[in-house]
Amino acid sequence: MFSKSRINEPGPKQAGETDAKPAGGAAMKAGGTPPPPAQSSAPKVKPPASSLSSDLVIKGNLKSTGDIMVEGTVEGDIRAHTMTVGEGATVKGEIVADDIVVNGRVIGRVRGLKVRLTATARVEGDIIHKTIAIESGAHFEGTVQRQEDPLNGGKGGAKPAPKA
Numbered sequence: 001m002f003s004k005s006r007i008n009e010p011g012p013k014q015a016g017e018t019d020a021k022p023a024g025g026a027a028m029k030a031g032g033t034p035p036p037p038a039q040s041s042a043p044k045v046k047p048p049a050s051s052l053s054s055d056l057v058i059k060g061n062l063k064s065t066g067d068i069m070v071e072g073t074v075e076g077d078i079r080a081h082t083m084t085v086g087e088g089a090t091v092k093g094e095i096v097a098d099d100i101v102v103n104g105r106v107i108g109r110v111r112g113l114k115v116r117l118t119a120t121a122r123v124e125g126d127i128i129h130k131t132i133a134i135e136s137g138a139h140f141e142g143t144v145q146r147q148e149d150p151l152n153g154g155k156g157g158a159k160p161a162p163k164a
Contacts, residue, residue, distance in 0.1 A: 054088055061093070087120050096151060111150045
């Protein structure tokens, strides 16, 4: 005949069977497969800035999706998310970054969404920017041009008007 057992009650355990749940404590789906792992909501950790020390001389281009801090000398173009030129640093080439802070010397074009020349900055070249700040005491020779999107201007994208 029929027995009166409850459907949700576990039956007698067989040898080797335990009450353990799958890893992570998640319940099993129908058919015995565990659910997909939960998405991690932890924020991504931002890596530290790449730092080029004062005794380092680089001849070549640098490209990073992160932050670069130059304290030495770079002879070449630099592209980064955030770029900081240290007080004793020299960069001979174009700098392209979202956020640029110049404390040292730059000989070449500077293109950034936000450009800041501190009191110790020495820039010889054009600056193409969305916003700019120049502190009292900064030395600058070149032209300044505001563009809505200075990062995609290209090398020939922002030439000053010819002089008459």
